[in-house]
Amino acid sequence: MFKKLKINTLLLFVPLTFLMFCFNSPKDDDEKMSTIMMSVQKTLSYLHYSPKPINDAYSQDVYAKYFEMTDPAKRYFLQSDMDEFSKHKTKLDDYLTRGDLVFYKLTIDRLYQRVDEIDKMTQDILAKPINLNEDETLILEPKIKKNPVNSKEQYNEWKKYIKYNILQEIETLNSKEESQKKKKDSVIKYKLQDTIKLNIKTQDEKIKFATDEVRDLLTDSFRRSKKVKKMDWFTRYMNAYTEVFDPHTNYYSPKDKEDFDTNFTGKVIGIGAIIQEKKGFLQLGQLTIGAPAWKSKQLSEGDKILKVKSKPSEEPVNVVGMLSDEAVRLIRGEKGVPVTLTVEKKDKTIKDVTMIREEVVIEDTFARSIIVNASDGKKYGFISLPGFNADFEDAKGRNASDDIKNELIKLKEQKVQGVILDLRNNGGGSLTEVGDIMGLFMNAGPYVQVKDGNGKIQTLKNKTNAPLWTGPLVIMQNELSASASEILAGAMQDYGRALVIGSPQSFGKGTVQTFVDLNRFLNTNDDFGSLKLTIQKFYRITGESTQRKGIVSDIQTNDYFTYAEIGERYDDYALAWDKIPAYSFTKGNYFNAAALEKSSAARMAKNKYYQLLLESAKWKENLDKEETIPLNITKFNDLMTQRKAQIEKFKSLDKFENGLKFALYQSEIDREKSDEVFKKKSENWVKNLTRDLYLQEAVNIVSEMK
Incomplete structure (x- = not known):
């Protein structure tokens, strides 16, 4: 969720004037990085919603964050490196203030050195026979892992890591073989494509093939690492400083900003x-x-x-x-x-x-819709909204609200009985689009309160009194629905206009960001990148922040994300939840949420696929929490056999179909006839929808809404 800088002109005017023209044009990359550091420090200190003291405690947090980002699995730096680096642990605040690169250059030069050494090390490991019969274990959980004491220990750790990857490659080959043998018509095809072409007949040949694959993967990985420029690693270093302020304050190099704009505008x-x-x-x-x-x-x-x-x-x-x-x-x-x-x-x-x-x-960026023909003989409209996209630079550019409007017009022409708006996996986007989309479903009213760092509260309102769709409305969300998704779902829930179904709670991102170009502080025409900066928090019209807590669904269904640590509440540096006074509003009486929840709970309790999915989700989450894995091929294979037996229990989930029938619009059908590639893409989308258990329940719910 962020606003364009021009929206916040008054908010930013005084601090920006103070910071303007503090630095001259740098002569080289070192001076450029140094200038960026000082500019970032001043921007954070003066403009962030909740600035932190730039002190030794902050320095230690940045230190920990930097190595978490740079060497998370503790494979590259030796303990002697970390001992040397630790002398700077309380000095990073000073380095930021004066643009001192001593720590960055020390660590990044050492990283290049270690990458080069480990590249040679892995080549040596792979040049010798790999013994997969040794009784060894690899630590998977970084939190219980320590940096290697010396080069010998590092060699052994990389040898273990290589073994693990070889075992995974062998398991992939075995799984392919088992899968193909189960398909009678595909056995010959498998033998032709894999056994003969790759000459894989024995276990030793599988090990050789897997070893070659791992060698290629590592060679590619080290090659890319060596080619990454210091200015690109520097972005990661700066983000260690910014993300300790909060996880959504980030430094963007010019090319990173270009990529962001591409994704945002589509x-x-x-x-x-x-x-x-x-x-x-x-x-x-x-x-x-x-x-x-x-x-x-x-x-x-x-x-x-x-x-x-x-x-x-x-x-x-x-x-x-x-x-x-x-x-x-x-x-x-x-x-x-x-x-x-x-x-x-x-x-x-x-x-x-x-x-x-x-x-x-990029079509996947934009909203799209389809007709759902349910078992009750009625038609419902399904709209998928991947993000709250907007084009601030082009008045004729596409934005989410116009796309939703166009889809609603098509759905109304098809005389649908209800609408399902899918905000699952929607990470947000433009704040202003929320009010415009809200206006498509209900009359004018406030939809969010925004508070700046000075405590000033502004209420944003939808001013349209000509809703396009006034019938039954269901909003789908999950743990990855964030920011603008949460504002829209929360507002529609507060007014009682839509029933929100999905995960127990959404992501919990209740902050507003804006981009600040660092060039505006510098006496230069060079591009120094931008800072995406948290400048405000937003609150529901009830006064409650969505920060950390997110939106609690009216009808709660668990999924694969429910048992994982996904959401703002799991981030150590996320801003706190709080509350401000409620804004006066009138809640409508569109449906009986309690009755719908009771009916849904009864259905889901009897739904054997849903119960099996929950069991599968819990099992997968337990797998993710495993801290070690055996590297002995017999023990590894035994473990894989156990897992496959468990997976077999969940195989029926792959065959699940919800029984819903979908119909594309006639204009899209005509396009399909002339474009086989588009047809395939549409078929894949529809195929995924037919396997969507949660969409099935959403249709059941919207069909019961009066």
């Missing part, structure tokens, strides 16, 4: 292709339907990218071995400007493909 200027790294090469992944790469008819998923010519006037750049994010920035560019990719096709032919960059829309 569009990018480029060719419309996923770029993937595989064994030192960049390959084309999925092509976006209708985008330049797809329209060229010359590119295919799996093509290797050899060179990129970003502009007609420039020479092609060799991208072999380049990190994918660097290549992506060569491919992206100005709309209407040609870009040329030199690719190696699967038949080994080399081809130059020139495309004109276009604005590519």
Whole structure:
């Protein structure tokens, strides 16, 4: 959840004026990083909603956070490294204030050194026979793990880690073999594709194949780590400072900010292709339907990218071995400007493909809807909203409220009897979109209270008195529904306009962020990145914060996330829950929530698939909490056999179908006929909906609402 900076002009005016033009243009990366540090410190201290004292206690928190982010599994740094680093434990606050890079350069130079040493170390390990019969154990839980005492211990720990990965690869091969043998028609296909092609016949051959796979994975991993520039590692270092203030205050480098904007607006200027790294090469992944790469008819998923010519006037750049994010920035560019990719096709032919960059829309970002034909013979509308997207720069750009409006118009034309709005996994977005979406379902009224760091409270109101849909409304949420999702669900719940069903409580993100460009403080035209800064907290019209507590569902259903530590309440640095005075509002009487909850509880208690799913979720959560795993191949296989026996019990969940029938709009059906790829995407979406147990219950509930 964040606001565009211009929305908060009055809030930020005085501090920004104080900070303006404090630094001159840096001469090199060291000066640039130093300048960013001092600028971040002042921004945090003056503009954060709840600024922390920049002192020794803060320094120790930052220290712990940094190593949690840099070496979480304690595989890279030796204990002697940590002993050396610990001398700086209470000095990081001073380093931030004066832009001192001594600690950062010490740790990052040591990390490069250790990566290089461990790369050679793993090559040595993999060059020798791997004994999987030794009775060893790998510690999985970092909290009970210690840094290696010396290089010998580190060697042994990496040897264990490699064994674990080899055992996992062998298990993957065994699982494939078992799965294929169960399919009579696929046995021959399996033998042709895997046994003959890969020449895997014996256990020793499986071990060799798995070892080669692990070697390739590690080689790729170390190669990428070595290519990461110090300025990119620096982003992680700065986020150790910012995230101790709160988990949603983050430093964004210029390219990170570009990626954020792309995800938020749902569009990018480029060719419309996923770029993937595989064994030192960049390959084309999925092509976006209708985008330049797809329209060229010359590119295919799996093509290797050899060179990129970003502009007609420039020479092609060799991208072999380049990190994918660097290549992506060569491919992206100005709309209407040609870009040329030199690719190696699967038949080994080399081809130059020139495309004109276009604005590519990422459809998965936007709302979509479908007709649900239920067993009662009635039609209901289902709307999926992945995020509260908005385009602040383009008045004609897409936003969530307009998309929802368009979907509601289509659903009304189909004469649906009720609407289900799916906010599951929706992490939020634009605060202003919440009020506009609310106005599609009910008359004008306040929907959220916002408090700034000075204690000033502002109430945001929907001013529209022309709702588009006034019939039954159900909102679905889960533990990953956050921020704007929680404001909308909370407001609709407070007014009694919608019944909220799903996880016992949502994520619990009750803070508002804005982007502050660090350049505005500097006497330079260089781009120093941005700080996404928490500047406000929001509260329901009842006065309760959604921070940490989230939205409690009217009808509670557990899922796979329920038993995991997901949510703001599990973060040590999340802001606290509190309460302010309620704002006057009138609650409607749209349905009998108690009766609906009772009816749903009775259904779910009898639903054998739901009960089995809960058992599966608890079992998986217990697996995630296991602290060690055996590395002896016999013991490992025995453990996998036990797990497979347990998984077999849950296999029926894979075959579950909710019995609902879905219908796409006629316009989309027509599009399907002319576009097989789009048809496949739609089929996959519908297939997932038919297996959605929670959607089945949502339809049951909306059908009972009067």
